[in-house]
Amino acid sequence: MNSEVVASSVKQDGPQSLSTPVQVETVPKVNLLGMSRPQLEAFFETLGEKKFRAGQVMKWIHQFFVTDFAEMSNISGKLREKLEQVCEIKAPEVVHRNYSKDGTRKWVFRVGEGAGSLVETVLIPAEHKTGLSRTLCISSQVGCALDCSFCSTGKQGFQRDLTPDEIIGQLWVANHSYMEDVPVAERERSVTNVVMMGMGEPLLNYDAVLSSMYIMLDDFAYGMSKRRVTLSTSGVVPKIDQLGKDIDVALAISLHAPNDALRNELVPINKKYPLEQLIAACQRYIAKNGNESSRRHVTIEYVMLDGVNDHPEHAQQMIKLLKNLPSKINLIPFNPFPHAPYERSSRNRIISFQKTLSDAGFVCTIRQTRGDDIDAACGQLVGQVADRTRRAEQWKKKVEEGNVILRSQG
Template sequence: MSIEVVAVPDFSVEQQQSPSAPAQQNVVEKVNLLGMSRPQMEKFFEDLGEKKFRAGQVMKWIHQFFVTDFAEMTNISGKLREKLEKIAEVKAPEVVHRNYSKDGTRKWVFRVGDGEGSLVETVLIPAEDKTGARKTLCISSQVGCALDCSFCSTGKQGFQRDLNQAEIIGQLWMANFSYMEEVPVAERERSVTNVVMMGMGEPLLNYDAVLNSMRIMLDDFAYGMSKRRVTLSTSGVVPKIDQLAQDIDVALAISLHAPNDELRNELVPINKKYPLEQLISACQRYITKDGNESSRKHVTIEYVMLDGVNDHPEHAQQMIKLLKNLPSKINLIPFNPFPHAPYGRSSRNRIISFQKTLSDAGFVCTIRQTRGDDIDAACGQLVGQVADRTRRAEQWKKKIAAQGEIIRSRG
């Protein structure tokens, strides 16, 4: 499958052709309904002269029964179905690679545009918790990433473009459909329980498309997900965190990775623009917005553990001081090495010691279980192998090699 998102045709004005112009075939570009939020879908049907409630009907067929053929949408009149066949379509991104790990992790690489480099990744991680079976989907928001965090494989591939709504929500659609392909339409159900906007790209730098996609996730006519089960992860785009608080109620996660500005400037370069004091203040504002405690009781802090870089006891103490006035849960993430990475993974003992220090200080602190290593499930790993769209990775590898030569010569 390939994806194409175009503007809704204007049916109020007839197309006119100049008598002197050569005859051309009148081809109507089809509108992809997959990424439309309910207000957008309602306007689409109103522009067709239809009632707004058709939007809810079609959204249920698309997102709850995973139907892409309008002929199967049996509670819609035959006349409307014929019209939709001519002007609209339901298309998810093209799957160019899929792999299912022995531990249950599933991974897809999608092509979202022309050329071999227009690729993004999506990872589904199953787990058991107190609520039962949980399937968490990690969704990408951009092709590549412009932030270039020093430990991230995706950042070394450069930035190509933002994803549109159909390309974002299409990842969730495909993950659900992967469990339902052989199930009769009437028996299909949504399998993904949690979504994290934590894949390739910085979601707050693709704000409108990400916001509308999350609205589809929460919509009862679509996926009907709890706002506590939809999480947006950001490296710290402070103004957009404040805007997000105004626009939607979802869980917030911060890619922190360093407890002081000097180290974070190195690991997460956007910190130079929005340093830690500003970032923590924005998180505090996000939690206290309108006194809403439904899903904003805390912020999740993500902290990748880099051997000898950010895993010392003094870093744990700095974390305690930094987060003392921010209700938060801390998720320690063992680093997933990738080719030519300048970092190694902290030892298990070092990670456990770091966790104990934070737990003893009263923080809820967990260690993320490493999953999907056999299918390169860490963000950006597989796409980095499939397509390097820029010379950034090549230049970066040369830089690492040069640093190694300097160290050897000094030795």
Template sequence: MSTEVVAVSAVSAAQQPSPSTPAQQNAVEKVNLLGMSRPQMEKFFEDMGEKKFRAGQVMKWIHQFFVTDFAEMTNISGKLREKLEKICEIKAPEVVHKNYSKDGTRKWVFRVGDGEGSLVETVLIPAEHRSGLRRTLCISSQVGCALDCSFCSTGKQGFQRDLTQAEIIGQLWMANYSYMEDVPVLERERSVTNVVMMGMGEPLLNYDAVLNSMRVMLDDFAYGMSKRRVTLSTSGVVPKIDQMVKDIDVALAISLHAPNNELRNELVPINKKYPLEQLIAACQRYIAKDGNESSRKHVTIEYVMLDGVNDHPEHAQQMIKLLKNLPSKINLIPFNPFPHAPYGRSSRNRIISFQKTLSDAGFVCTIRQTRGDDIDAACGQLVGQVADRTRRAEQWKKKIAQSNEIMRSQG
């Protein structure tokens, strides 16, 4: 049972006579409708004794007109609006920081839940496309991350908790709303064209919330996004990739970053549990679904270019061999250094040479353009104003300092 439905039950129980004090009754938490999928919201209304079509009406007000006040939902009866006002809310995460780059990139830091350290980041990146202006939103799924990839700043902050559906969808809601705060309600239009689940956290380790959030993104009563424009990026949680085959059809991206198991074990530790052979096989199973409307025609391979680590010619040749039977597009990502990072960015010439090798072998291979550098918002490397809730970052910095001291003493 979802947390929202559980909350509804709690609200219903609170409305019955009880010996609790008025203060205790007033403390009952309202149900946040923001993150509910349509089936969840239909059940919510049916449990209230209402027709389930009310779910579609309310979802349109929330996700297409960006209304948070039930009084503005004019095609709903006054009596139902009053009932919703008493037990429900439409609440996005609190924005504690926002910055808009001169190149159009936008970045937000959201506070989720309680505590100063409960922060996540979201970045919107605009780009010209043959179909028009594309606005891609990079959404977080967890506070911190448990996977501890060696080149990722988020992993150095440790893992705090999963995000709820409302906290995930709230990032998309706020990004859209940022373009239309002063636009009359009935003239508002959705502005975000693409979503990538590539922000903080491993999406497949928060499976249910991420799955239902993507369903909201695809729902015509909400954002109505094409399944080709919703992408989930994973470091390689193989069983959940197989589960996705049954549950949803969206684009899949793999954070690869190394073409052999030895190097990937170092860079992406989850590889020790699900090595490359298992990961590539899972990707092949994912795109095996037939049909012209499927978004599973290929897998996007993400590869952060680390100077002297994974950018040698032999690594490119290993990539060619690894991916030869997997329909894929390769995205080379210039590394975005962060304080005390043990790696540097590959040179432009090295990245171009790497790209040429892959392109000559028949792969579609692009180099990701860095955006939003003036607001510290390069996509794929959400460097952060995120409080360290564990000692992992402190221990990691200490380790780097010790290594530097050893090198100096030996030099």
């Protein structure tokens, strides 16, 4: 945050002195929230401190959710004073939050200075045999440039990439939301899983997303398992290969169509990286297996659009497309948004689609619809709060003119 300090410059002129106000801009404070451990270690060295201070501060920030340096009791008072002068721990501003009756939580954050821009984060709880999980869907960009035809976020256009502190800040706020009234010494990390599946295409904001995932995996921060951090992409093939070299996390593909002709319309990036290239990249990613099982399979996401991609022949095409790719398929009932030219596939059709894939040997699940009462589908609420581009207006015009894919017959 920039601040201004007024100083006095005294000029001697004969027996009298004249004071002239001079404005001096101070250096913005360094936000430690989005810094990885190597970055923090390098930063502390610039302060003349030992590198181990980085681990101490990371624990205070990401495990005890402390933003006041004065509360960091295992750090000397002198260092705390120095950090207070030059640093801050600042998460994105929460401008809206809503907690669903089914346990789903949703936040809208303002990022940037002044009026800024808005992004969303959704937390979805689920009961399992092994206990309760809390999965956080994190955004990586303000809006999205890919403009998938069924996606609410894409209709808002692309504004900018999020910074590491804006990305990891979403995880910080979600954890802190369960710990606000808990004494610092008793606080714990509540989010069990992260999916980079919110607003934006993560692989088009590669460096910031990669840095944030390193923090998620770091034992001095969130200490999450590689299997519990998932990056979802629409199919930026070169970056999938780069991801395989840089980190070991789970991979999900937003597929949504089993053939190039249909996918070109639903997911336009397919025109640049068609299915043959995409599936080959997924196979290469799995081949670079880590010590854990994060790469044993790819998760295939498939939104069910009534009459568009839910016919029996589409299921058969899926079977052929994925036959040599270890994968789990997640069928997603479509979440309608204003002016969307699609409808959700019927429950019976989704179940029939699932049965065809399961009978062919695939693990295929149907995503439970959650948070409908708080517009929990990605992009819905931000679209209502602030449409900052003309893309939504243009989309509405296209729908009215009928120049989009409508349900096919037969």
